Amino acid sequence: MGLDPRFAKILGINGKNTKPREDNMFWGANVRFTKDFSWAKLTALSAYESLEEHELTNQTNSVASYGNMFRNNQSNVFSQEVKLESNRPQDKFQWQVGMYYSRTSISQNFWYDSHDRPNTTPLNKTSYTQGQQNFNQYVQLSYQILPKLKLIGAINHESDDRRIMNVTSTNYNLNTGAATGSTNFGNAGALTNQFAGRVGAQYQFKPNLMGYVMFSRGFKPGGFSANITQSATQIKPFKPEQVLTYEGGFKSMFFDRRLRFNAAGFYYDYRDQQVLGTILVPPYGALGGYVNAPRSYVYGAEFDMQVTPFRGLNLTQNFGYQHGVYSRFSSLNRQATTNQFNATGIWSPVNTTYDGYSMGLANLTLSGAATYTWNVLHDYKMTFDADYNYRGAQTQPQHIGDGGIYRAPAYFLVNSFLEFSAPTQHWSVAVYGQNLADRRYWLSGGTQATFYGVMPGLPRFVGARMNFTY
16 A cells, blocks of 8 residues: 555554554453342343554555545443343243443544545544443243244334534644644434334244244434545434344254254345445545435345264255345435546536345355364364355445446355364364465455455465363
8 A cells, every 4th residue: 555654654653564454452341240039030231341443444455645544443332231031941921121221432533645636635634522322121022822832022112322523624734744724513413212123923833843933123223424524414314224024934853853954034124224325525535424225125035954964974054045125215326426527527426216226235145064073082083174155246335236346256265174172171273274265256345436446355374273271
């Protein structure tokens, strides 16, 4: 990456190391309390977590300085949960009630260098603080109404209050590091009060075959997209997401538990689905930001299977299919907006209606493994594993309907390991290989202004590990 020494000096980082990197510190503590009564079990869990991130990235994947971003994030989260639940599993009626509270505090800075791109601010910092409080109350119930029929229900209420405060954009002189101008965009808030829940039934057709149906309503609170802020409209919160879920399936065991086979089908009906789409921020161009798709849906099916043909050998296979469609959605067309800028030199939005367009999800995902374990001498074991995973082609939400380089191709990976262990002595050693065929593939892609880059997957990697449990 083209890391400018002046940019590095202002940040206080090593300018000779031009590679993207992270320097993060995380710590936390939790206290758990349980009390068994004759009629119920009480659990209380308190936790505190703290995170400090220093991240240097090259948003354009080029040798130019334009697109170099440094992010500094200091966050802490306190959470408290208290729940009371039935403790007699033989009873027909099972219940759980509880409350959950969390408080989050975030202080974040985005430094952005664009000095070698015309008509942009050479060095900009966007800073803000963010606070969030979440309070959730829930009840979960199940009742064995008939010997083979169980009814299931749950309801929860969540209040989520988020505020982004003191959003400030400051321009700096790249040579001196002195601030040359600052704009404060103020504060914004997003308050969500929603109910969610589910109802369903399980039916035990046979001792080894159970079927179920489930209807659920869920939601995600709204929030903010504020990285490079140049307009007060950027801190306008995106809306909460709501989804109605319909699911049905079965779980089965055959041949004295040597074969397990589970399958399910599902349909998700979204309102205001939160999509990592595109927003226009002149003079920086088309950037990523969350937007809401008013109506959309996803349907699919999945199954998983486990076979143990004889002692020591375990075979697994997973299958997933999904397809998503936007029913009603109009958004900024990133490619058309970029093409217009290349032709005119002026950033102006080009919007497109994506009604009926595919979400670009990876329709097919597969994974499987074959693992064999055998005894060596008296107290030792050897385990050999060969596994694979496959992901179909997918398109990023910022490039709806686009193909070519904007659609990540499918990939197939093979991995393996060989382990020698001493279970009674609680240790093991292993050698392993990932992506043994050394496939060249990429996981996702994105556009920064007029630049398009991809995130590559890991190359072939061979290593060893030791494990000791005490």
